[in-house]
Amino acid sequence: VNTRSAKSVALVLGLFALAVYVGYIAWIGLIL
Amino acid sequence: MSSTAADAHDHTHHGHEHKGFVAWCLRWITTTNHKDIGTLYLMFSLAMLFVGGAMALYIRAELAVPGIQFQNPHFFNQMTTVHALVMVFGMIMPAFAGFANWLIPLMIGAPDMALPRLNNWSFWLLPFAAALLVMTLFFDGGGPAGGWTLYPPLVLQTGDALPFVIFAVHLLGMSSIMAAINIIVTIMNLRAPGMTLLKMPLFVWTWLITAYLLLLAMPVLAGGVTMLLTDRFFGTSFFEAAGGGDPVLFQHIFWFFGHPEVYIIILPAFGIISEVIPTFARKPLFGYASMVYATASIAFLSLIVWAHHMFTVGMPLGGQLFFMLTTMIIAVPTGVKVFNWTATLWKGSLSFETPMLFALAFLFLFTLGGFSGLMLAIVPADIQYHDSYFVVAHFHYVLVPGALFGAFAGAYYWLPKMTGHMYDERLAKWHFWLTAISVNVTFFPQHFLGLAGMPRRIPDYATQFADFNLVSSIGAFTMGFSQLLFVYVIIKCIRGGPKATAKVWDEPRGLEWTVPSPAPHHTFETPPVVK
Numbered sequence: 052v053n054t055r056s057a058k059s060v061a062l063v064l065g066l067f068a069l070a071v072y073v074g075y076i077a078w079i080g081l082i083l
Numbered sequence: 084m085s086s087t088a089a090d091a092h093d094h095t096h097h098g099h100e101h102k103g104f105v106a107w108c109l110r111w112i113t114t115t116n117h118k119d120i121g122t123l124y125l126m127f128s129l130a131m132l133f134v135g136g137a138m139a140l141y142i143r144a145e146l147a148v149p150g151i152q153f154q155n156p157h158f159f160n161q162m163t164t165v166h167a168l169v170m171v172f173g174m175i176m177p178a179f180a181g182f183a184n185w186l187i188p189l190m191i192g193a194p195d196m197a198l199p200r201l202n203n204w205s206f207w208l209l210p211f212a213a214a215l216l217v218m219t220l221f222f223d224g225g226g227p228a229g230g231w232t233l234y235p236p237l238v239l240q241t242g243d244a245l246p247f248v249i250f251a252v253h254l255l256g257m258s259s260i261m262a263a264i265n266i267i268v269t270i271m272n273l274r275a276p277g278m279t280l281l282k283m284p285l286f287v288w289t290w291l292i293t294a295y296l297l298l299l300a301m302p303v304l305a306g307g308v309t310m311l312l313t314d315r316f317f318g319t320s321f322f323e324a325a326g327g328g329d330p331v332l333f334q335h336i337f338w339f340f341g342h343p344e345v346y347i348i349i350l351p352a353f354g355i356i357s358e359v360i361p362t363f364a365r366k367p368l369f370g371y372a373s374m375v376y377a378t379a380s381i382a383f384l385s386l387i388v389w390a391h392h393m394f395t396v397g398m399p400l401g402g403q404l405f406f407m408l409t410t411m412i413i414a415v416p417t418g419v420k421v422f423n424w425t426a427t428l429w430k431g432s433l434s435f436e437t438p439m440l441f442a443l444a445f446l447f448l449f450t451l452g453g454f455s456g457l458m459l460a461i462v463p464a465d466i467q468y469h470d471s472y473f474v475v476a477h478f479h480y481v482l483v484p485g486a487l488f489g490a491f492a493g494a495y496y497w498l499p500k501m502t503g504h505m506y507d508e509r510l511a512k513w514h515f516w517l518t519a520i521s522v523n524v525t526f527f528p529q530h531f532l533g534l535a536g537m538p539r540r541i542p543d544y545a546t547q548f549a550d551f552n553l554v555s556s557i558g559a560f561t562m563g564f565s566q567l568l569f570v571y572v573i574i575k576c577i578r579g580g581p582k583a584t585a586k587v588w589d590e591p592r593g594l595e596w597t598v599p600s601p602a603p604h605h606t607f608e609t610p611p612v613v614k
Contacts, residue, residue: 056272057197057198057268057269057272057273058198060268060271060272061197061198061201061264061265061268064263064264064267064268064298065260065261065264067298068260068264068298068301068302069302071299071302071306072302072303072305072306072309073306075302075303075306075307075336076306076310079306079310079321079332079336080321083321083327083329083332
């Protein structure tokens with residue numbers, strides 16, 4: 052089993068979740 | 084993987100060598116084994132069923148007869164709010180996360196989850212978050228009382244509890260996001276040789292799709308509640324009209340999370356039903372590929388229907404039409420699923436053990452909840468039904484005989500695999516019939532109450548609603564106490580009973596039935612080859 056690949060996929064997914072969180076607040080802040 | 088799996092191994096043996104309560108606690112706190120963590124999730128969920136259930140019984144006791152029976156209306160509102168939050172985030176989601184932990188590695192032939200330490204953290208955030216949430220009931224000003232939807236400006240009137248509620252929601256969301264990441268990575272990276280995506284059991288498929296939904300929806304909820312926090316404490320006005328914001332904006336954000344959340348809860352139940360029905364019909368699942376595509380379609384549609392929860396805010400006609408039609412289209416892939424389950428039963432060699440009974444009740448009663456959902460999707464009708472007991476009846480039909488019955492079916496189906504013993508079939512059937520009858524006694528009259536005009540989230544009502552409310556309360560207490568039987572059956576099964584074979588049932592399909600019962604602590608350290 053390739054641990055490094057599993058961790059990279061997890062990191063990408065985690066960063067995606069963080070980007071949605073920050074991006075959503077920033078976007079709404081901008082449109083208001 | 085090699086280092087993490089070795090750590091999990093060490094922890095377990097460490098626990099076995101030392102006797103005593105501290106060692107026992109440490110074994111469960113530090114475990115990285117997917118079966119241990121699955122068990123922790125399931126036990127936690129069962130405990131929360133009784134915490135949330137006690138709140139439900141308080142609500143039904145208050146509503147049994149007209150007039151104010153206990154305390155004050157403000158406490159009643161706290162009960163409806165915290166009951167919902169506990170049941171959604173503390174009970175039903177962890178129940179399916181427990182099955183995911185136990186079964187996904189077994190079903191795809193993996194030795195464990197891909198990230199065992201993250202898995203441990205995902206679980207252990209939960210008890211603290213749930214404790215924090217329940218503790219807010221004792222704060223100055225009480226717990227949150229504006230409903231689980233946390234709409235501003237009402238929720239901003241919460242006392243000292245507000246930041247703690249928001250922190251608890253953040254922790255619950257973090258736990259879900261980490262579990263979702265772990266599930267996606269496990270399914271994408273750890274499948275045994277030959278286990279192609281379209282050979283995976285339906286339960287694994289539904290969880291893969293659910294995990295992506297979690298990843299899309301939970302950060303949006305986190306963003307929404309963070310904005311509530313800054314509105315209350317840091318002078319922003321995201322949701323305050325006086326400062327240029329808009330309270331309706333929060334409703335959009337909440338339901339952009341909230342509607343996928345409904346499917347996050349129900350899709351794993353679909354997966355369990357898709358495992359149970361073929362086993363007890365002794366036939367392969369009808370239309371496997373169409374089940375996968377239907378699940379993916381439901382997940383996609385769940386992201387574009389959110390404003391059907393807010394038809395009464397006054398949105399443009401185009402918006403109403405869009406959200407009404409997309410909502411109705413969900414009936415198509417859902418219909419495909421119900422058709423496939425029914426077609427699996429067709430000419431099958433049926434037997435009616437408890438998991439099958441719960442699956443069949445699910446089939447009838449979830450469909451009933453789905454139909455009332457279609458009624459609510461019709462804009463002019465929804466303007467009448469909105470915020471009435473009809474809505475309460477609808478979502479309890481999809482969540483209780485829907486999602487919860489899915490979890491019960493799964494519990495009885497895999498309990499012999501988990502414990503190594505057969506459960507007491509006679510008592511389990513009693514549990515089924517008591518629950519299936521009382522769930523209808525509780526929630527069916529609520530349709531009539533709603534259609535007759537009884538609003539939701541009120542502690543008192545006009546006397547014309549008295550009869551159906553009393554019937555509903557009698558049903559609720561019967562259902563609540565029947566769950567003690569479930570606990571007894573589980574304890575009895577853990578402590579002993581007829582020895583379960585590896586296959587347990589006549590014709591089960593899937594790799595989990597190739598390992599002994601109880602499933603050994605470590606399985607598939609050498610991956611099986613799937614043909």
